[in-house]
Amino acid sequence: MSSLELVVFTLGEDEYGIEIAYAQEIIRIPERIKRMPDMPPFMEGVIDLRGKVIPILDLKKRFSFKQTERGLDSRLLVLDLKGILLGIIVDDVSEVIKLEEQAFEKLSTEIFSLACNSVEAIARIDNRIVLILNSTKLKEELVTKWHNEE
Amino acid sequence: MIALSELESCKVLAELLTNFIPGGVIFSIVERDTFVWVKASSSFSIEAIKVGNKLNDNSTTMQAIRQKEVLIHNIPRTVYGKRVSIISIPVLDNNGDAVGAFSITIPKLHPVAAAFDDFAPILAEMFLEGAFLYMSDLTKIAYAQSSQKFDLPSVKVGNDLTDDDIAYHVIKTKQPIIDEIDASRFGMPLHIANFPLTDDEGDIVATIGIVTPKKTAFTLREMSSNLESSLTGIAAAIEELSASATQIHSNEEDLNSHIKEIIDISEKINEVSDFIKEIADETKMLGLNAAIEAARAGDAGRGFGVVAEEIRKLSAQSKSTVPKIKQLTETIKTKVEEASQKSNQSLDASQGQAAASEEITASIEEITSMSTELSNIAKTL
Numbered sequence: 001m002s003s004l005e006l007v008v009f010t011l012g013e014d015e016y017g018i019e020i021a022y023a024q025e026i027i028r029i030p031e032r033i034k035r036m037p038d039m040p041p042f043m044e045g046v047i048d049l050r051g052k053v054i055p056i057l058d059l060k061k062r063f064s065f066k067q068t069e070r071g072l073d074s075r076l077l078v079l080d081l082k083g084i085l086l087g088i089i090v091d092d093v094s095e096v097i098k099l100e101e102q103a104f105e106k107l108s109t110e111i112f113s114l115a116c117n118s119v120e121a122i123a124r125i126d127n128r129i130v131l132i133l134n135s136t137k138l139k140e141e142l143v144t145k146w147h148n149e150e
Numbered sequence: 151m152i153a154l155s156e157l158e159s160c161k162v163l164a165e166l167l168t169n170f171i172p173g174g175v176i177f178s179i180v181e182r183d184t185f186v187w188v189k190a191s192s193s194f195s196i197e198a199i200k201v202g203n204k205l206n207d208n209s210t211t212m213q214a215i216r217q218k219e220v221l222i223h224n225i226p227r228t229v230y231g232k233r234v235s236i237i238s239i240p241v242l243d244n245n246g247d248a249v250g251a252f253s254i255t256i257p258k259l260h261p262v263a264a265a266f267d268d269f270a271p272i273l274a275e276m277f278l279e280g281a282f283l284y285m286s287d288l289t290k291i292a293y294a295q296s297s298q299k300f301d302l303p304s305v306k307v308g309n310d311l312t313d314d315d316i317a318y319h320v321i322k323t324k325q326p327i328i329d330e331i332d333a334s335r336f337g338m339p340l341h342i343a344n345f346p347l348t349d350d351e352g353d354i355v356a357t358i359g360i361v362t363p364k365k366t367a368f369t370l371r372e373m374s375s376n377l378e379s380s381l382t383g384i385a386a387a388i389e390e391l392s393a394s395a396t397q398i399h400s401n402e403e404d405l406n407s408h409i410k411e412i413i414d415i416s417e418k419i420n421e422v423s424d425f426i427k428e429i430a431d432e433t434k435m436l437g438l439n440a441a442i443e444a445a446r447a448g449d450a451g452r453g454f455g456v457v458a459e460e461i462r463k464l465s466a467q468s469k470s471t472v473p474k475i476k477q478l479t480e481t482i483k484t485k486v487e488e489a490s491q492k493s494n495q496s497l498d499a500s501q502g503q504a505a506a507s508e509e510i511t512a513s514i515e516e517i518t519s520m521s522t523e524l525s526n527i528a529k530t531l
Contacts, residue, residue: 005445007438020445026438073431095462096441 005098009090015130022135024078026093059088081139176255214238215248233258270295282361286317316344317357339364367531374525381518392507398500409490416479423475430469437462
């Protein structure tokens, strides 16, 4: 992995990146999201995306942000996490960027486990810091882990 | 009666007296029917009384010689051109025959005329605006006296009386006339009073007149007329002023509505720029999606990825114009609001102006009516 192409999006004031291979598309947040009964609060419901039903999750709620309101730039980023198609609500999808490996700084395992979330590395782009999400961990966090916690 | 031998003494006496008798005198000696000696005062002379001239048989002197009697006759103007009294004293020789006469000719003057030169110069100066005094006989101006302040240079001693002269009408009607004459004849309006003077028999022999200028009244009338015309000018100017104030008022109202339109337009510009932002957002999303698609296509999508990147840059540029436009429209709004405030201020000022010019108009109307009154007063002076 000499270089990595990332889709960069924001949650509040923080920037996050996910490998472009897991991104399928970016759309505006649909007006109608079908609510599902007996779901965790970050699960917004489901939508019909060109004939496919996909679940919608609010990533800020999942990541326990205090401010979770949406703005004009809020988008739905549709991910394909190894066979599971889901949409995450983010504040803005700002860019697609290609980074060399040297730009990444892996977090230590201890802190990684302490945080118990899907952030696996930090990338520096000029003065910005982008938190890189691990797709496998994210899938776990979004789909599997919740049930385990229950 | 004078004896021939006494004649020389008479001559001496006469020569001494000639210039002492007020009004003048002519002493003359006639031998038979011819003047042989004449002595006249410097102020009085008669052409016909001259050494060598023969006398008319009907003359007072010839009658006195014939009747051997002292005769005193009043001679009418028709004989010598002026009224005179003649005293003729026959001169007798040793035989008691009348051989000639000693005559004294005295001008017969109305007492007023006799005193004219004494009183007229004083009287003329006694009027505030000066006065012009004159006397006429039945046909001519006989005396004229101007004052320092007022003169009628065209009225000269010796001028014939005409139909235009008040004196002419006084003689004709035998009545005093007090009248006014307008500025057409002497350049300014005048008061004139003329009285007939009669002799002992009650016949009119002369007139006396006094002319005073109505200068103050004239000036007053002229001034009030000037005042009136200036006031008319001012009134017209003020009318123009209030018309332009009305114009300013309507202009300001137009300006205000234009300003509202400008504000509306800048709102619309904002709407347009919102639309630009929307398109930029849409384009950005399109660019990002294209980049994702390109990544999925791997090597084959590389060229497409470049296009996607360009699209994203373009959208970012478009989006960056939006806050700039917003800033400009905000500036427009502020400036326009300032302009609106100023225009409201000048609207207030122009209303104040309109009120002030109304007040001035009222004052001018008052002054105009006063000047009319003034003009009326001047007419009665």
